[in-house]
Amino acid sequence: MEYFLQNFPQQLVNGLETGSLYALIALGYTLIYGILEMLNFAHGDVFMVGGFLAAGVTAVLVHGGVSFLPGVLLVLLMMVFAMGGTGFLGVAIERVAYRPLRNANRLAPLITAIGVSLFLESVVQVFVSPAPVGLPTNAFVSQGQLRFGNVETPLTGVLLFVVSIILMVALDLFVFRTRFGSAMRATAQDREAATFMGIDVDRVIMVTFFAASALAGMGGVLYGLRFATVNFFMGYLLGIKAFTAAVIGGIGNLRGAMLGGLLLGVLESLGGGFISTEFQDAFAFLALIVVLLIRPQGLFGQPLGDRA
Amino acid sequence: MSATPAVIEEPPTRGQHLWQSGPAAWNEALTRPVVMIPFFILAAATPLVLQYLEDNSSWIGAQFWTTILANCAMYACLALSLNLVVGYAGLLNLGFIAFFGIGSYAYALVASDQLHQHYPIWSALLVVIMVTVAFALLVGVPALRLRGDYLAIVTLGFGLIMRDLILDLDRPPILAGHQFGPSDLNLTGGTNGIHQVDPFKLPTSLPLIGSVPHFVMYYWIFIGVLAIFVFCMLRWRHTRTGRAWVAIREDELAARAMGVNTFKYRLLAFTVSAVMAGIVGMIDAAFIFNAFPGNFDVQQTVMVFIMVILGGLGSIPGAILGAIAFTVPPFLLQQFVFIKYLVISLVLIAVMVFRPEGLLGTVSIRPRKTMGGTVELFSDQAGAEPSAGTQGKAAELESTTGAIVPEAGPEPSV
Amino acid sequence: MNEPETVLQLRGLSCRFGGLMAVEKLDLEIKKGQIVSLVGPNGAGKTTVFNLVSGILKPTAGSIDLLGRQLVGEPSHRITRLGVARTFQNIRVFPQLTVRENILLGTHHWTRSGMLGSVTFWPSARRAERDARAEVDRAIELFRERLEPRLDDPAFSLSYANRRRTEMARALAARPKLLLLDEPAAGMNPYERVEIAGLIRSMRDSGLTIFLIEHHMPLVMEISDRVVVMDHGVKIAEGLPKEVHSNPRVVEAYLGRRAASA
Numbered sequence: 012m013e014y015f016l017q018n019f020p021q022q023l024v025n026g027l028e029t030g031s032l033y034a035l036i037a038l039g040y041t042l043i044y045g046i047l048e049m050l051n052f053a054h055g056d057v058f059m060v061g062g063f064l065a066a067g068v069t070a071v072l073v074h075g076g077v078s079f080l081p082g083v084l085l086v087l088l089m090m091v092f093a094m095g096g097t098g099f100l101g102v103a104i105e106r107v108a109y110r111p112l113r114n115a116n117r118l119a120p121l122i123t124a125i126g127v128s129l130f131l132e133s134v135v136q137v138f139v140s141p142a143p144v145g146l147p148t149n150a151f152v153s154q155g156q157l158r159f160g161n162v163e164t165p166l167t168g169v170l171l172f173v174v175s176i177i178l179m180v181a182l183d184l185f186v187f188r189t190r191f192g193s194a195m196r197a198t199a200q201d202r203e204a205a206t207f208m209g210i211d212v213d214r215v216i217m218v219t220f221f222a223a224s225a226l227a228g229m230g231g232v233l234y235g236l237r238f239a240t241v242n243f244f245m246g247y248l249l250g251i252k253a254f255t256a257a258v259i260g261g262i263g264n265l266r267g268a269m270l271g272g273l274l275l276g277v278l279e280s281l282g283g284g285f286i287s288t289e290f291q292d293a294f295a296f297l298a299l300i301v302v303l304l305i306r307p308q309g310l311f312g313q314p315l316g317d318r319a
Numbered sequence: 320m321s322a323t324p325a326v327i328e329e330p331p332t333r334g335q336h337l338w339q340s341g342p343a344a345w346n347e348a349l350t351r352p353v354v355m356i357p358f359f360i361l362a363a364a365t366p367l368v369l370q371y372l373e374d375n376s377s378w379i380g381a382q383f384w385t386t387i388l389a390n391c392a393m394y395a396c397l398a399l400s401l402n403l404v405v406g407y408a409g410l411l412n413l414g415f416i417a418f419f420g421i422g423s424y425a426y427a428l429v430a431s432d433q434l435h436q437h438y439p440i441w442s443a444l445l446v447v448i449m450v451t452v453a454f455a456l457l458v459g460v461p462a463l464r465l466r467g468d469y470l471a472i473v474t475l476g477f478g479l480i481m482r483d484l485i486l487d488l489d490r491p492p493i494l495a496g497h498q499f500g501p502s503d504l505n506l507t508g509g510t511n512g513i514h515q516v517d518p519f520k521l522p523t524s525l526p527l528i529g530s531v532p533h534f535v536m537y538y539w540i541f542i543g544v545l546a547i548f549v550f551c552m553l554r555w556r557h558t559r560t561g562r563a564w565v566a567i568r569e570d571e572l573a574a575r576a577m578g579v580n581t582f583k584y585r586l587l588a589f590t591v592s593a594v595m596a597g598i599v600g601m602i603d604a605a606f607i608f609n610a611f612p613g614n615f616d617v618q619q620t621v622m623v624f625i626m627v628i629l630g631g632l633g634s635i636p637g638a639i640l641g642a643i644a645f646t647v648p649p650f651l652l653q654q655f656v657f658i659k660y661l662v663i664s665l666v667l668i669a670v671m672v673f674r675p676e677g678l679l680g681t682v683s684i685r686p687r688k689t690m691g692g693t694v695e696l697f698s699d700q701a702g703a704e705p706s707a708g709t710q711g712k713a714a715e716l717e718s719t720t721g722a723i724v725p726e727a728g729p730e731p732s733v
Numbered sequence: 734m735n736e737p738e739t740v741l742q743l744r745g746l747s748c749r750f751g752g753l754m755a756v757e758k759l760d761l762e763i764k765k766g767q768i769v770s771l772v773g774p775n776g777a778g779k780t781t782v783f784n785l786v787s788g789i790l791k792p793t794a795g796s797i798d799l800l801g802r803q804l805v806g807e808p809s810h811r812i813t814r815l816g817v818a819r820t821f822q823n824i825r826v827f828p829q830l831t832v833r834e835n836i837l838l839g840t841h842h843w844t845r846s847g848m849l850g851s852v853t854f855w856p857s858a859r860r861a862e863r864d865a866r867a868e869v870d871r872a873i874e875l876f877r878e879r880l881e882p883r884l885d886d887p888a889f890s891l892s893y894a895n896r897r898r899t900e901m902a903r904a905l906a907a908r909p910k911l912l913l914l915d916e917p918a919a920g921m922n923p924y925e926r927v928e929i930a931g932l933i934r935s936m937r938d939s940g941l942t943i944f945l946i947e948h949h950m951p952l953v954m955e956i957s958d959r960v961v962v963m964d965h966g967v968k969i970a971e972g973l974p975k976e977v978h979s980n981p982r983v984v985e986a987y988l989g990r991r992a993a994s995a
Contacts (some may be wrong), residue, residue, distance in 0.1 A: 049468075050468050050471065050472060052475070107668075107672070108668050108671070108672060111672045111673075112671065112672070112675070112684075115675070115684055116684060117467060117468060118409070118411050118467050118468065118471070118684075119671065119675060119684045121411060121468060121471050122411070122624065122628065122667070122671055123667070123668055123671040123672070125413065125621055125624065125667075126621065126625075126664045126665075126667035126668040126671065127664070127668060128664075129617075129618060129621045129660055129663070129664035129667075130661065130664035130665060130668065132660075133658070133660040133661035133664055134661060136660075137657055137658055137661055247479070247617070248479060251472070251475060251476050251479060254472055255476070258469075258472075285495060286494050286495045287492065287493055287494045287495070289487045289492065289493070290483075290484075290487065290492065290494070292479070292480065292483055293480055293483070293484075295476075296476045296477070296479075296480045299472075299473065299476060300461055300462075300473065303461065303462070303465055303469060303473065304461050307465060307469070
């Protein structure tokens with residue numbers, strides 16, 4: 012018990028950090044699901060691409076001798092480049108692989124998504140590197156720790172948390188306080204009716220994919236900064252966890268995704284810290300099964316239709 | 320009363336009629352005994368023919384080719400199993416390959432030095448079946464009550480967890496500080512897998528044929544299992560069970576209205592498909608004397624998927640063709656093996672975008688406004704319940720089915 | 734003089750969706766061998782009643798009794814087994830199954846043939862298959878001319894009318910005690926409507942009890958033993974076709990208050 016109390020705050024902080032990452036990616040999942048009723052399996056791999064774009068930027072700039080740039084500027088460049096790159100990647104994927112099947116039955120795009128996921132992983136594996144790639148973060152980012160009490164966390168972790176929260180708030184404002192945001196919500200509720208209201212549904216979907224993918228890309232940057240390494244397979248597991256988080260919060264519900272992500276991160280961290288590190292991933296899966304069994308609509312979702 | 324006769328069209332020849340009838344008729348024609356039996360006889364005779372060629376010419380390739388064909392037959396069996404759960408019943412099992420892996424490890428555990436058990440083939444088979452059924456029920460019972468896309472993600476997660484489990488169980492698990500099992504407990508061999516798995520006790524020579532090398536024997540076993548799978552699937556498709564599966568896939572609501580217990584039949588399809596994959600895994604472990612964690616890789620699931628999709632969902636000959644298409648070329652183009660999954664994923668995307676029915680598919684995945692060209696006369700006619708609540712409920716009921724079904728246009732009311 | 738038994742009894746049946754009362758306190762009784770029509774303007778709740786009886790929806794209040802057996806809470810597949818078969822307003826045949834296979838589906842709940850049996854050619858399985866196929870032959874009796882040549886055609890290739898016939902044959906093959914027909918004459922031309930009327934009568938003559946939703950008034954008047962009128966979820970009239978036809982409340986529901994007082 013002592014052990015628990017002593018280590019709880021640390022695990023909590025760790026959990027909030029990873030949780031904010033899950034939340035960022037879960038947001039993308041939930042955005043796309045809300046608009047298209049489709050689970051984009053390739054979303055986790057978009058996160059991975061973001062991480063590699065960030066790694067690419069640092070490789071080019073740091074080794075190209077542009078290390079005189081202040082670290083802040085470098086990080087900003089990484090973020091812009093990665094977010095933009097993944098944003099466009101997401102739009103391209105939607106246009107090429109998902110749009111042709113938009114009116115087909117629900118399960119067809121899922122099969123395509125699995126193909127896109129494998130494709131992204133293979134491209135990176137073959138043309139970039141099958142082995143993990145390191146980021147020279149100590150060249151431009153402070154490696155210091157933030158300490159309070161007996162809890163400590165690297166500054167990059169704090170950055171992860173803070174930036175994620177900022178982005179989530181920004182997205183929330185965008186979706187709930189702007190005109191375009193209400194167009195998005197309208198399309199999510201009833202695509203056909205939205206077209207009657209003069210909403211350009213194709214454009215809304217495009218922007219949604221851009222936003223969702225850019226968030227994932229940012230997640231990749233933050234991950235790269237925090238852990239100083241990326242590998243072609245990292246999106247797969249993270250994608251499943253992020254999806255779990257989205258389901259926990261209620262798929263299609265933005266605030267649910269944010270909360271679900273943080274909750275899952277904390278749960279996982281506590282489970283990993285106190286029960287077993289090896290089977291940490293299983294906790295996410297268990298959480299998914301439990302939620303789907305007891306409350307499939309998640310924390311904030313609408314109760315699903317009656318199945319008599 | 321005009322007496323001029325209209326131009327009489329020649330009735331189409333039998334061949335033309337067959338071509339025009341589309342995939343359903345092609346499947347029917349290709350799965351007739353008159354086609355299937357020679358096919359399997361030919362398949363069984365092939366290694367002997369190859370051996371004969373090798374003995375009587377300067378060509379050396381019998382073992383190479385027979386091994387490729389054995390692999391091909393194995394993937395054909397897997398493709399058929401996947402076809403049962405996805406093509407017939409319309410359930411997206413994205414963790415499919417995990418059951419292949421479970422079968423291989425279950426066998427390896429009872430037929431190697433890992434646990435010092437050496438079961439003979441039939442009791443090992445029983446163990447494999449029981450273990451596979453157990454896992455299938457574990458995943459299926461909770462997941463099959465859910466919508467199709469949720470099932471997809473749960474099975475995907477299951478596959479991942481199984482892989483992690485297999486990799487981590489080379490030491491006793493430590494939960495909350497407690498160690499479960501002796502320190503030298505090594506169940507799965509971790510990243511190395513389980514080695515020196517017993518092969519089946521089979522004769523090494525047969526009358527009239529002479530000595531039968533290991534790889535030929537296993538080729539025949541795979542072909543035999545393939546024949547059994549084809550037979551079973553044909554029988555099921557043409558009887559009550561298969562009809563129920565297709566009905567569930569096509570229109571779950573109507574299926575239930577006809578008295579089909581959809582949960583039971585989904586579970587049946589899911590479990591039987593898993594058992595089939597598990598049996599194939601068992602044979603594979605005996606064939607290559609090993610069980611590897613790579614058996615659980617999600618890329619393998621995608622590969623079997625592309626075989627089924629390209630061949631055509633719901634088609635037995637299609638699945639076999641798909642298996643051939645994706646095992647033979649990679650073997651022949653060894654120098655390109657590093658881009659294997661790149662090409663496979665591209666082909667999958669292309670097929671889904673341009674021709675989701677594949678070659679011989681009978682499942683309508685393509686977006687459809689109406690059924691088969693006839694206009695839906697009353698999509699906006701009387702009888703529509705106007706309130707959004709009812710509409711939403713109806714739509715929700717529609718989407719809870721998750722069946723693979725053509726969109727038949729707007730539903731005025733359920 | 735034997736009073737025919739009650740096949741379907743609805744008591745206080747209600748179904749609400751959020752704020753909307755789709756069906757409100759409906760009482761209804763259908764006796765064996767009757768043809769009862771449920772009519773009413775759009776949105777009256779008629780198909781909802783069918784969905785409640787066939788188990789697709791759960792009522793929020795009230796009871797549904799089939800030959801003395803409670804149906805509320807039973808899943809729809811079990812309700813079919815208890816003797817209810819239905820057709821759908823927007824025809825739900827199984828597109829990729831042939832006409833024969835569609836009708837065979839109707840026999841699903843009363844034949845017994847499992848996976849093992851079909852693979853081993855077990856006698857009981859073979860018998861079940863034979864019985865089912867014989868039933869197909871009986872089910873298309875009323876539609877023989879149209880459906881027999883198309884038995885092996887996939888359902889998606891059929892014309893609208895033939896799809897409706899297939900759906901009806903499929904419902905008949907389920908050997909129901911109560912048949913729910915949801916707008917059987919929708920989209921039909923006058924000739925076909927005459928045919929449908931004859932079909933429904935023949936079905937009743939062979940022992941079925943029929944509950945039908947229909948919009949085409951002349952057809953309703955012609956074949957119904959009783960007519961029930963609903964509007965906004967509530968039963969507003971019930972009785973012989975002639976009685977209901979001239980009921981001012983019914984006229985008002987369809988055409989508005991001015992027409993009723995005209």
